[in-house]
Amino acid sequence: MSALRTARLQLREWRDDDRDDWAAMNADPEVMEYFPAPLDRAQADAAFDRIQAALAARGWGLWAVEHDGRFLGFTGLAPVGFEAPFAPATEIGWRLRRDAWGQGFATEAAREAMRFAFDELGLPQLVSLTSVTNARSRAVMARLGMTHDPADDFDHPNVPHGSPLRPHVLYRALAQGASQPPGPR
Template sequence: MPPIIQFETKRLLLRQWQLSDYPLFSELNADPVVMAHFPSTLSVSESDAMATRCQSLIAERGWGLWAVEVKTSQQFIGFVGLHIPTATLPFSPCVEIGWRLAAEFWGQGFATEAACHVLQIGFEVLHLSEIVSFTALLNQKSQRVMERIGMRHIQENFEHPSVAIGSPLRAHCLYRLSYHQWKHQQNNLIDRSDN
């Protein structure tokens, strides 16, 4: 089994899942605000199954959709991480970056902060050549996070096969970021900080 990757950002700890996360994750997945751009909220059993799957994949591969904890309060607030989609998508095979945080923690830059570090892990530790992200066209908040972390909208909108035909959530947008694009962005940040 590979070693489990866990890491910190300025304000957050991204770590393996714990049983104590499950009730808070269930509350998050039952919140219609959080789940507004998903086909439905999740039941407790569905949420627990998802958390167990996230935990198992991290144990198996060393990486995945990490549980996110605020360091100062040690409070679980959701997940941010990398995932191999199970649905067959027009751009499969791929590794996606994704996030889902409790609504009370929106607007504080937590998703962006964590996602920037996840990209670094993906490119520098896992040596991925590309990372993608996608969401319903209606989900403007997630698209803004994708843009803030440097991902590029490729104008390749698609119909997500796991969403019911006729649902306004079926139409999805795709963002991509290659290792070379990410590295170029990092070099530009370094150059600007040196000037």
């Protein structure tokens, strides 16, 4: 399994002692504002197990992010897990504890995950997606140099019909020298 480092952060495998912080983060209504609902403990534990297993199986994925020995959340890569015009694709994403916001951690960790995706995995592109109204994540996407084409926007199939969170934006980052992938735009 690949562990990654930045100037301030370690992107690492998950440890059982991350579970309580993970569950608390996913129960926080502000952290989960752009998701259909916060996660209860059983849902958080199930997600933890899936993330941990996928990272171990592939050697890359959603890494736990640590700063000065403290769990902050996750940043990393995952295959898009639903049917969409832009799939198959690999998504770059992040979710951090509220007390870690506004310190550049998401951008710093995502830059390293992006470097890994392009330089180590040789991926031609990454996508990132979020609710249209999630200005904080969209700002991270822009700081990463990802581009947004409104023609790529979509209704997320895993968000209930009628929810204001269903409309999503899609941002893309292409590896240096890669061309825009074919397919619907």
